[in-house]
Amino acid sequence: MHATFDLDRPANLAAAFALLKSEGAAALAGGTNLIVDMRAGRERPQRVVSLDRLEALRGIRQTGGQVSIGGRTTVTDLLLSPVIAKTAPALVESARLFAGQMVRNTATVAGNIACGSPAADLVPPLFALDAKLTLVSARGRRTRPIDSFFTGYKTDIRRPTELISRISWKAPTSRSCALFYKLARRKGDAITVVGVAVALDVDRGLCTRARVALGAVAPTVIHAREAEAILEGRPLTPELIDSAAESASAAARPIDDIRASAAYRRHGVRVLVRRLVTQAWERLA
Amino acid sequence: MPKTKVLAKGKATAAARDRSIALRVNGRIVEVRTPPHRTLLEALRDAGFVEVKRGCEKGDCGACAVLVDGIAVDACLTMAWTAEGREIVTAAGLGSREAMHPLQRAFVERGAIQCGYCTPGLIVAAQSLLAKTPDPSEDDIRHGLSGNLCRCTGYAKVFEAIRDAASEMRGARRRR
Numbered sequence: 001m002h003a004t005f006d007l008d009r010p011a012n013l014a015a016a017f018a019l020l021k022s023e024g025a026a027a028l029a030g031g032t033n034l035i036v037d038m039r040a041g042r043e044r045p046q047r048v049v050s051l052d053r054l055e056a057l058r059g060i061r062q063t064g065g066q067v068s069i070g071g072r073t074t075v076t077d078l079l080l081s082p083v084i085a086k087t088a089p090a091l092v093e094s095a096r097l098f099a100g101q102m103v104r105n106t107a108t109v110a111g112n113i114a115c116g117s118p119a120a121d122l123v124p125p126l127f128a129l130d131a132k133l134t135l136v137s138a139r140g141r142r143t144r145p146i147d148s149f150f151t152g153y154k155t156d157i158r159r160p161t162e163l164i165s166r167i168s169w170k171a172p173t174s175r176s177c178a179l180f181y182k183l184a185r186r187k188g189d190a191i192t193v194v195g196v197a198v199a200l201d202v203d204r205g206l207c208t209r210a211r212v213a214l215g216a217v218a219p220t221v222i223h224a225r226e227a228e229a230i231l232e233g234r235p236l237t238p239e240l241i242d243s244a245a246e247s248a249s250a251a252a253r254p255i256d257d258i259r260a261s262a263a264y265r266r267h268g269v270r271v272l273v274r275r276l277v278t279q280a281w282e283r284l285a
Numbered sequence: 286m287p288k289t290k291v292l293a294k295g296k297a298t299a300a301a302r303d304r305s306i307a308l309r310v311n312g313r314i315v316e317v318r319t320p321p322h323r324t325l326l327e328a329l330r331d332a333g334f335v336e337v338k339r340g341c342e343k344g345d346c347g348a349c350a351v352l353v354d355g356i357a358v359d360a361c362l363t364m365a366w367t368a369e370g371r372e373i374v375t376a377a378g379l380g381s382r383e384a385m386h387p388l389q390r391a392f393v394e395r396g397a398i399q400c401g402y403c404t405p406g407l408i409v410a411a412q413s414l415l416a417k418t419p420d421p422s423e424d425d426i427r428h429g430l431s432g433n434l435c436r437c438t439g440y441a442k443v444f445e446a447i448r449d450a451a452s453e454m455r456g457a458r459r460r461r
Contacts, residue, residue, distance in 0.1 A: 100432015
């Protein structure tokens with residue numbers, strides 16, 4: 001690689017925090033973004049702090065109704081975990097369609113979040129789960145909802161000395177359904193054109209909770225808040241679902257780029273929100 | 286937008302700390318002298334493991350795939366220093382000329398090779414797949430090879446070879 005930098009492999013979190021304080025330090029987890037960006041000259045850290053020995057950042061746990069996964073959980077770990085299969089099926093679907101095998105084997109959940117890309121596939125399902133992020137640093141820890149983590153295109157509230165140590169969510173009830181769809185040129189190794197995650201809770205014929213999260217159609221992953229409000233508290237009808245889909249499409253702020261036009265993305269949001277909400281509702285009926 | 290502060294080019298002066306690292310590759314220890322910013326791909330090729338191919342260098346093509354502790358990774362996206370203390374196996378290390386690995390033999394027998402550049406990575410990805418999924422469906426194979434590109438033949442013969450090898454490996458497991 002043309003870039004030059006120092007590399008450390010701290011054996012514990014305290015040592016990692018000390019290293020992350022130094023000028024131009026960058027944390028390295030799976031490396032599937034950072035190493036590519038360093039090679040291309042987009043990132044020029046002076047010191048790379050590899051997290052590969054930090055076992056504290058691994059592990060998938062369920063305690064009662066609460067699920068918590070370490071930031072260094074890989075995409076493949078998600079695919080192999082019975083806890084994830086049971087509590088986060090939409091996340092499993094996004095993990096299945098994530099890049100290629102070797103990237104899935106190393107790319108981490110925290111890395112996918114921290115890269116800040118609006119096309120990060122694990123993020124819409126985590127929005128739909130109302131996931132919380134635990135950020136740790138030498139000064140302590142704070143927990144923030146994932147939907148308040150991003151501040152703009154590839155920007156977020158994480159300080160350079162902080163790590164996303166855990167991602168957690170409440171295990172859904174049996175009266176809920178979550179789905180994810182990735183619209184892309186291919187099923188494997190493709191960057192998302194539109195990613196939609198939908199989660200519905202149903203109780204006595206009413207939709208009691210609706211989440212509609214959109215990927216790759218705005219500077220960050222976003223909630224389609226108005227669409228969610230349209231669906232909540234009502235029995236869902238085709239007309240209501242249509243109007244939620246229309247609202248989600250209006251909430252999207254897509255751009256034209258090499259992968260698709262903004263108009264196509266807006267259309268994709270409309271079609272996919274309608275399709276996923278209908279499927280989720282029918283499954284719960 | 287870069288997450289690390291972008292420094293003027295000449296200012297990225299992290300002293301290149303060349304260091305000798307001991308890599309365990311195909312069952313033997315290899316000493317490689319390498320600075321901290323070298324990738325595992327570069328270190329392995331410097332050490333003569335040229336079956337590990339340099340392709341896209343961004344995790345799309347899979348030509349550089351190696352097993353690290355039994356899991357297929359792209360060597361171009363792994364730093365050499367972080368591979369220290371781990372068990373690395375390349376496509377050549379899976380078997381030998383005298384005792385070929387079922388995947389190596391199946392790729393030859395099925396003619397699942399044209400120019401051969403993607404072959405080592407395909408074999409490594411297939412081995413990683415079969416370790417978790419001994420009897421893969423068509424979809425499982427597709428999923429397992431989603432990070433490997435072949436620009437010559439397409440994948441039909443590759444799929445046949447993997448199915449052959451999987452069935453041979455399942456047979457061997459039953460006999461044991």
